[in-house]
Amino acid sequence: MRFSSMLGRGRLIQRYKRFLADIIVDDQILTLHCPNTGRMTGCAEPGWTVYYSTADNPRRKYAHTWELCRDDAGDFICVNTARANQLVAEALAEQRIPALAGYEQVRAEVRYGAENSRIDFLLSGPGRPDCYVEVKSVTLHEGEGQGFFPDTQSVRAQKHVRELMECAQAGHRAVMLFCVLHTGIERVSPAEHLDSKYAALVREAVAAGVECLAWKAEISPEGMTLTQPVSVKV
Missing domain, CATH: 3.40.1350.60 (Trna Endonuclease; Chain: A, domain 1)
Structure with missing residues (x-):
């Protein structure tokens, strides 16, 4: 499975309200949809690299979806269940x-x-x-x-x-x-x-x-x- 377009990249600030996450991209704060209902233990540490997809649906409140993160050991984790x-x-x-x-x-x-x-x-x-x-x-x-x-x-x-x-x-x-x-x-x-x-x-x-x-x-x-x-x- 290949992602439909190149993923964006940023640094995680925090995940909150279960379905939202804020990241830093080029010194700007970007809010992502977080498609994961679990606790995400060990998957969402502040400062980790986050990769996100972008939808072209103008009706979406949050156009960007959190797909992956990379931990301090260099391992990739898919958070989109x-x-x-x-x-x-x-x-x-x-x-x-x-x-x-x-x-x-x-x-x-x-x-x-x-x-x-x-x-x-x-x-x-x-x-x-x-x-x-x-x-x-x-x-x-x-x-x-x-x-x-x-x-x-x-x-x-x-x-x-x-x-x-x-x-x-x-x-x-x-x-x-x-x-x-x-x-x-x-x-x-x-x-x-x-x-x-x-x-x-x-x-x-x-x-x-x-x-x-x-x-x-x-x-x-x-x-x-x-x-x-x-x-x-x-």
């Missing part, structure tokens, strides 16, 4: 994830489950059980290559694990795909220290047949691509 599903959709279309290759049909945002969720991707084809794929964006890095999800307690993420367990128990394939959007992360685990219930549910889900995969993106201001699997320890 919508990019995770875009990257996975691209990888599925190009059959680049071997464990999820060979399905004839890929549908996005399909309603399923007793808790009225939408699965990120439903893969199907003759002679194979349907495959339900839930995508999670991983950006929490706590050193030595270790990444975690989620970055805070998440009732919504817990619900998704329960839904995947129901899919597996019904005879379908159920896959949790961690999309690693921090170039410093080399392995992924559920964040038991932040959401112990989620971590326990993931372990229960794996025992029930849910698969856990993690793929890491190569990230630069020019674009991003899922390029390699990384290990998952539950």
Whole structure:
């Protein structure tokens, strides 16, 4: 996935009101839309380099969208959570994830489950059980290559694990795909220290047949691509 135009660059002042961030560009303050509902722990330190896209829609209140940042170690982090599903959709279309290759049909945002969720991707084809794929964006890095999800307690993420367990128990394939959007992360685990219930549910889900995969993106201001699997320890 290449960005549609060259990203602008500035220095982060602060993120605030969840969906806004101020940066400095050429000694001027510019306000960006921040497309991330999470805490963004370790992704938004003042002074870090920020990369942003610019929309040509005159109706937008904030024309600029925060896409990436670069930490003091030189690692790139994608803070636009919508990019995770875009990257996975691209990888599925190009059959680049071997464990999820060979399905004839890929549908996005399909309603399923007793808790009225939408699965990120439903893969199907003759002679194979349907495959339900839930995508999670991983950006929490706590050193030595270790990444975690989620970055805070998440009732919504817990619900998704329960839904995947129901899919597996019904005879379908159920896959949790961690999309690693921090170039410093080399392995992924559920964040038991932040959401112990989620971590326990993931372990229960794996025992029930849910698969856990993690793929890491190569990230630069020019674009991003899922390029390699990384290990998952539950």
